[in-house]
């Protein structure tokens with residue numbers, strides 16, 4: 050464990066604290082990864098008592114990412130990607146998916162978790178079309194001024210900005226909307242915004258009860274976690290055109306003109322929704 054600040058081109062992250070759970074590492078454990086500590090695993094065990102579908106949510110989120118990036122690269126012709134809140138490297142990462150369509154596809158990963166920064170850098174060392182920026186995404190002005198991000202956007206070509214399971218880590222809804230709006234405004238015409246987000250229908254039903262208990266359980270570790278309604282998640286896309294099938298549970302999501310790919314258990318309580326939108 051290190052408590053030394055890690056300097057990163059003017060952006061500063063702090064050292065890895067293995068004694069407290071990190072969102073990135075708990076999620077890594079849910080996906081069967083090895084980049085986690087006992088504090089992460091213990092919180093995961095607590096989460097599993099309330100939400101045994103957690104690993105299904107995590108896997109469906111990665112399946113969504115794979116399907117969406119593949120469609121964006123192969124069908125929509127996008128060659129520039131920003132994976133914001135990228136998490137720890139896992140089996141298939143955004144650049145590996147996008148570069149199947151075009152080896153020259155470029156990806157900027159952004160995250161502020163020191164574990165992610167360290168592992169992300171190590172993964173990307175051998176790929177000259179990818180970059181890692183250590184930054185706090187709640188500060189869009191700083192992120193957009195980052196030289197790599199600014200250069201990518203300045204080229205004026207369509208960019209796919211992916212914010213998967215990230216925006217629900219900002220507690221205040223209006224702030225979240227404002228932040229998403231600033232990133233969307235900075236995208237060139239023809240760009241895409243792809244979001245997955247924790248959802249609470251707020252109807253007093255089974256999912257409402259489940260996620261309310263979940264938020265209470267993790268509040269010490271993740272005090273800013275916010276499940277939101279479908280309307281609120283839809284509104285994060287602002288003026289962008291949300292493509293079919295709209296903001297839906299990830300198990301029901303498919304590419305525009307496509308269909309749902311996987312069979313899934315019928316009793317899954319859906320709490321993760323996602324969509325892809327296009328900027329005119």
Ligand SMILES: C[S@@+](CC[C@H](N)C(=O)[O-])C[C@H]1O[C@@H](n2cnc3c(N)ncnc32)[C@H](O)[C@@H]1O
Pocket residue numbers: 072073076110111114133134135136137159160161162165184185186187212213214215218
């Ligand atoms: C649950 S993981 C999701 C990882 C990946 N996007 C995926 O969907 O598979 C959420 C990630 O968002 C990152 N994150 C949360 N808030 C952030 C912030 N304000 N700035 C940068 N990264 C953030 C966390 O560090 C973590 O790696």
